[in-house]
Amino acid sequence: NAGVTQTPKFQVLKTGQSMTLQCAQDMNHNSMYWYRQDPGMGLRLIYYSASEGTTDKGEVPNGYNVSRLNKREFSLRLESAAPSQTSVYFCASSPIVGQSYGYTFGSGTRLTVV
């Protein structure tokens, strides 16, 4: 099915462990985004990639890194997980740079850091 695929769907990490969240889209979209969603906080932008080969920080980038591997794939890495990074992570994509037609979201990754 066309869309945005995120893996894994669930993950439990110990404090200090690292992991990479994977995201791939097959809609030929230029722009991709990583958000986290916490209760009462809404969705907050971590990093985005306006086009292949570019990445930039969003509102809450500390503790994260990203890689835009190619046009399809945009990964999010937690180098040393902390309990404050317990959240639901959503990857999203959008077709056009410079104007938003809204996002298509992946199904999310529920991450718990203990």
Next chain:
Amino acid sequence: QKEVEQNSGPLSVPEGAIASLNCTYSDRGSQSFFWYRQYSGKSPELIMFIYSNGDKEDGRFTAQLNKASQYVSLLIRDSQPSDSATYLCAVEENAGGTSYGKLTFGQGTILTVHP
């Protein structure tokens, strides 16, 4: 920091009623506005977008935009129990005209439609 505020809710309406969801935003240069629906445990789903002042209708949904008042709303007519969800307002950042599609989201309003 650009802000998007939604009425806090939760909002409870009877089946068949009109549900009204409201949103205000701080970035006066924003041009694009979106409403997403999110069922519990699921990802957000785009249901409406609006770019121009006035009303935009799509089936039972009407989005209303007033840029002068920096206000956007969503009306759901003939509300159904299946409309029970969290509704997220999102505003495209202006960033001097090059936003790269970045959206700022409100915290969401929980809507419950009871039979």
